[in-house]
Amino acid sequence: MLLIIIRTLILYIAVVAVMRIMGKQEIGQLQPFELVVALMIADLAAIPMQDTGIPLLSGIIPIIVLMVAQVALSFISMKSMKARNVICGCPSVVVANGKLVESELRYLRYNINDLLEQLRVKNYPNLADVEFAILETNGQLSVIPKSQKRALQPDDLNINTTYEGIPITLITDGQLNEKNLRKVNLTREWLRTELLKFGVDDFRKVFFASLDTAGQLFYQLKTKPGGGRV
Structure with missing residues (x-):
């Protein structure tokens, strides 16, 4: 039993490391290859995990070979447009200028019910509101609505807006992020002083804290298991 646990942990660590090396796209939006x-x-890791008679390297080596092959294909597709089209395929326009592209739907074997379902998921229940719909190489549908049906933008009303960046996380589950503090040229003492203004005297009491680009500090205290604040 102990041998099975050790082999499982080794294979688990190996697969996680390989998936990390292959890149974030492996976890999110997968291309066919x-x-x-x-x-x-997954199959190669499962075989030696279940059968202790198979050497561990018999599972790890093929996994590494696949990783090298995938990284090589990704590099080739990045450098060559022709190779990218062969390996990943090309996006397909299924709605163009407000009309269904029948030939493309037939070629993709993509029926209208599936298309309407994906449009509803994207909050476009009415096909008449869609100017373009593109089936991406990862299977997701991108929708470009008609100009009359898109959400109103500040530009439409000639309104100037202020810059909005990404808030910087300063505390997560009571742990201070020193790296992010240095990134915004702030110190631990500054944050301590700001939190003291709200009666918070210890970083460990803070569940989450962030600073937006306007300089506004947001924080939330931890909650006790039985209710109430820490």
């Missing part, structure tokens, strides 16, 4: 690699890695 990336999906194949992910499925094969």
Whole structure:
């Protein structure tokens, strides 16, 4: 039993490391060849995990070979447009200028019910509101609405807006992020002083704290298991 646990942990660590090396796209929006690699890695890891008679290297070596092949294909597709089209495919326009592209739907074997379902998921229940719909190489549908149906933008009303960046996380579950503090040229003492203004005297009491680009500090205290604040 102990041997099975150790082999499982080793294979788990190996698969996690390989998926990290192959890149974030492996976890999120998979291309067809990336999906194949992910499925094969899962199968290769499962075999030596279940059968202790199979050497551990018999599972790890093929996984590493697949990783090298996937990284090589990704590099080739990044450098060559022709190779990218062959390996990843091309996006397909299924709605153009407000009309269904029948030939493309037929070629993709993509029926109208599936298309309407994806449009509803994107909050476009009416096909008449859609100017373009593009089926991406990862299977997701991108929708460009008609100009009359898109959400109103500040530009439409000639309104100037202020810059909005990404808030910087300063505290997570009581742990101070020193790196982010240095990134915004602030110190631990500054943050302590700001939190003291709200009666918070210890970083460990803060569940989350962030600073937006306007300099506004947001924080939330931890909650006790039985209710109330820490």
